[in-house]
Amino acid sequence: MCINKTNRTNPHERISHIGGVQRGKRWKLTEAEAIAAIEADKWRFGVCEQGLIALVIVAAHLGRKYLKTEADGITPDNLLALPECP
Secondary structure (H helix, E strand, C coil): CEEEECCCCCCCCCEEEEEEEECCEEEEEEHHHHHHHHHCCCCCCEEEECCEEEEEEEEEECCEEEEEECCCCCCCCCCCCCCECC
16 A cells, blocks of 8 residues: 655665555555565565556565566556555
8 A cells, every 4th residue: 555665766676665554454564574475475465556456576686676566567666656654
């Protein structure tokens, strides 16, 4: 439902946190926590846009892991387009 962005201009280093609501409670994870949870098959995250859900996946650029959504034909990147988390 939301993200926090860094002030970096590199598109692969823009997200510091992701967040949402589960069972009426707000949650927020660092990018590293979300990456670890995805890689351990502990949690799955998705972004709903235009009635479609794009899964959040782990990608790498120059050896650094980051979060992005699966390619779904919707631009801009669904994840980076989310509002800032409180």
